[in-house]
Each structure stands twice: as structure tokens, then as C-alpha cells.
Amino acid sequence: MPLIRLQNVHFNYETPERRVEALRDVSLEIEPGEFLAICGPSGCGKSTLLNLMGTLDRPTSGRYVYEGEDLNTWTTGQLAELRARDIGFVFQSFNLIESLTVYDNIELALLYRRDDRRNLRERVMEAMDRVGIAHRANHLPRQLSGGQQQRCAIARAIVGRPAVILADEPTGNLDSETAAHIFGILKALHHDGSTLVVVTHSPSQADQAERVVEMLDGRIQFTRRRLS
Numbered sequence: 001m002p003l004i005r006l007q008n009v010h011f012n013y014e015t016p017e018r019r020v021e022a023l024r025d026v027s028l029e030i031e032p033g034e035f036l037a038i039c040g041p042s043g044c045g046k047s048t049l050l051n052l053m054g055t056l057d058r059p060t061s062g063r064y065v066y067e068g069e070d071l072n073t074w075t076t077g078q079l080a081e082l083r084a085r086d087i088g089f090v091f092q093s094f095n096l097i098e099s100l101t102v103y104d105n106i107e108l109a110l111l112y113r114r115d116d117r118r119n120l121r122e123r124v125m126e127a128m129d130r131v132g133i134a135h136r137a138n139h140l141p142r143q144l145s146g147g148q149q150q151r152c153a154i155a156r157a158i159v160g161r162p163a164v165i166l167a168d169e170p171t172g173n174l175d176s177e178t179a180a181h182i183f184g185i186l187k188a189l190h191h192d193g194s195t196l197v198v199v200t201h202s203p204s205q206a207d208q209a210e211r212v213v214e215m216l217d218g219r220i221q222f223t224r225r226r227l228s
């Protein structure tokens with residue numbers, strides 16, 4: 001069974017002046033454990049698509065079936081629980097809470113979850129070790145380099161062991177060497193079993209995904225699989 005199934009999804013942004021058809025008839029299935037890249041020019045709908053997959057928005061029309069469940073029938077509260085449990089977000093601009101330390105930013109992701117509160121410290125330590133940020137546990141985000149901030153954001157995304165990691169241009173604000181490190185961390189997570197969806201402008205990153213979805217004007221233009 002696919003983890004994520006979008007069927008004929010449309011998404012419109014409504015502003016007082018006009019309607020933007022950001023997604024037009026998008027159908028896409030993602031299998032558990034897959035590594036998918038989403039590419040396409042600025043404004044083609046990549047972030048909109050990722051936000052829908054992450055249940056931050058609902059389709060204007062069409063269906064979103066997650067693990068066999070039709071999410072259109074779920075309440076906003078149920079979706080928030082699903083997000084906290086199953087989905088790890090990584091953003092281009094890190095989106096860390098500036099007043100919290102690295103440790104506290106990561107722990108907060110666990111506190112949002114309804115499940116048990118045991119071993120919080122061990123779980124946060126493990127996530128920090130995983131991405132190589134444990135030595136900065138007590139720093140604030142502004143005391144970190146961009147690469148370190150993104151490591152912290154990835155630790156926050158994975159600390160709850162989500163089923164899927166959704167990363168929106170996770171290396172877009174980083175120099176190329178740091179970007180390669182951060183992308184390597186995401187690839188290692190996929191290697192260890194995570195489902196990974198990455199929006200990227202980098203052809204060399206896209207080439208490392210198992211499947212690439214090319215978007216244009218709110219539509220999926222084509223998908224291609226990596227050879228071999």
C-alpha cells in the first residue's frame with residue numbers, strides 16, 4: 001500500500017484580487033521507504049505540494065489518502081496529531097525557535113506528541129548524535145552556522161521517528177560544501193528506512209533520488225526513475 005496517495009488534487013490560493021491555481025490535477029503515489037525529489041521552476045507549486053503532503057493545507061478538490069485513510073474526512077485536530085506523529089519537516093530557512101536552545105528546539109517536537117514522555121533525554125541525545133550537533137546542545141540558533149542550524153532542524157524532524165521526512169529546499173541557504181554534508185545526512189536517513197521527499201533546484205541532488213517528479217505550472221510534467 002502506498003504511504004501517500006494524491007488523486008486528482010487541485011489547490012487554489014484565494015486572494016481578494018485573484019485566484020492562483022497552484023496545483024492542477026496532481027496525482028502521485030509514494031511508497032514507504034521511497035526517496036523522491038520534486039523539481040521545477042520557481043512558482044510551479046513544489047512547496048504547495050509538500051505542504052499538502054504534510055497536511056498543513058487541504059486540497060481544494062481531489063483526495064489525499066495516507067496509509068489507506070482518506071484524510072479529507074479527518075478533523076484539523078486529527079491532522080495535527082498525524083503531523084506530530086508521522087511527519088518530519090525540514091525547511092530552507094531552518095525555522096528554529098530563536099529563544100530556545102538546540103536541545104529544547106528538538107525536545108519540543110517530542111512534547112507535541114501525545115505518546116509517552118519516557119526517555120525524552122535519550123531520544124533527543126540520539127537525534128543530536130545522528131546529525132552531529134550534540135556538541136552545540138546548549139547553544140541558541142543565532143550562535144550556530146547555517147549548516148549547524150539545519151542539522152538541528154533535521155534532528156527536530158527525526159526525533160519522533162516520523163514515517164516520512166518532507167524537506168523543502170533544505171540546502172538552499174547553504175554553501176555547496178555544507179549542502180553536500182546536509183544532503184548526505186538526509187540520504188543516510190533514507191538508507192536507514194525513512195521515506196524522504198526533497199524539493200530541490202539542484203540537478204545533482206535530484207539525480208541521487210530514486211524518482212524525480214518534474215513540475216510545471218502546477219502540474220506534474222513527468223516523473224522519471226533513476227537508472228539502475
Ligand SMILES: Nc1ncnc2c1ncn2[C@@H]1O[C@H](COP(=O)(O)OP(=O)(O)OP(=O)(O)O)[C@@H](O)[C@H]1O
Pocket residue numbers: 013014015020021022040041042043044045046047048049
Ligand atoms: N499564500 C499564498 N497566497 C497566494 N498565492 C500563493 C501563496 N503561496 C504561493 N502562492 C502562489 O502559488 C504558486 C505556487 O507557489 P509555491 O510556493 O508552491 O511554488 P514553488 O514551486 O515552491 O516555488 P519556489 O521554487 O520559488 O519555492 C505561485 O504562483 C505562488 O505565487
Ligand SMILES: [Mg+2]
Pocket residue numbers: 046047048168
Ligand atoms: Mg518553494
